[in-house]
Amino acid sequence: MDKLISPADAVNLIRSGDRLLVGGFGLSGTPRSLIDKLAERDVRDLTVISNNLGTVGQGLGKLLAARQIKKVIGSYFTTNRDVVQAWERGELEIELVPQGTFVEAIRAAGAGIGGFYTKTAVGTLLAEGKEHRVIGGETYVFQEPIGGDVALIKAWKADTLGNLVYYKAANNFNQVMATAARITIAEVDEIVEAGALKPEEIQTPHVYVDYVVLGEYVKVGGRYVARPGNA
């Protein structure tokens, strides 16, 4: 399979200063093997585009602990106390975007759309300084697209062409993020032959996927644990 590389090789594609899209809602749907490897590298000043920053010391929490993140764009950072503390110390810049606006801005970036107007956040602090427009008698606020250099996403299965399917609610931001970066790297639990996934079940067509890595975590009792031999 041409697109299959190791997690270690995959993170070599990431440079200091890159804008990095990372999937996941909490830790569900988070490409943890890729993040683990990135946390071992001397890659800094990243702008991370992710709904949240994992939990303390897990998922993107590892990159934060290693001080590799300069700025984060997302919707919810209050549940990881490390994030709050880093922000209070002035070590982390945070751009807060309502969750629906955030995900639609990523969709826009991936779909070649130069932004959109939304009613969400009109009249709030998060709309301050942004362009407003009245459409059909209602006020909307403009949101620019949010794209990046590299997307790290987590899917359930890939076929050998890079077509992807997601597991239950672990899809979340992954499907849209796969479309919005120059390079998309998908971490998966399983790789099957092309043709083994039904065409109508494929959620991310292979055109969006540049590289596939086999994850180093396996699901045991409803949670991911390190794959034996990779602990």
Place this chain on the structure above:
Amino acid sequence: MLNPRTPERERIAKRIARELRDGDVVNLGIGIPSMIMDFAGDKKVFFQSENGILGVGPTPPEEEADYDLVGASRNPVTLTPGASLFDSCASFAMIRGGHIDLAVLGALEVDETGEIANWAAPGASILGVGGSMDLVAGARRIIVAMLHQAKNGKPKLVRHLNCPTSGVKRADMVVTEKAVFVVRDRKLILAEIDPGITVDELRAVTEANFDVSPRLAPYTN
């Protein structure tokens, strides 16, 4: 504990459960709203979770929990027959596009016009908004579930918001453990009151001005 099951909080959840109508698509916020599912009885409602589920079912026993099937508070959930799973983009298109019949939200404050503040305390670090503003802007009907007063006794129904607003769209109903208010033409109207207190006693713990419905009813579960 994040969600203590006090009688006051359960009372609010039970009262709002009575507002559910067969066929409703309902998004429940975290905190008190998340308890409403337990009181929905045999009503045929469809619970939506913003991370991409329509048809959320009850909490599974821990040994059956799958942490890739979670609700908005990252709590393990189950799926009901006919449930569907989709990505965050589709989920928020559903919310923003007016396809959610009812959103039940917790709040820090509601002002006397029904404007909601439910994402940030004044002066505190503004680091989390989640889907709250999308729900305020997009849900067809909004019910606020909150205790009548903050821990320090300050009224949560205020004249003017002290906390930053969540949007310009108003709540349709506010349910506390003491009273039920409906919002009509940007005015709070007291519709139901705890039979143990008088309207004057309620006013003493409510900063917001409110009218009293001519059909004021006792607040019972």
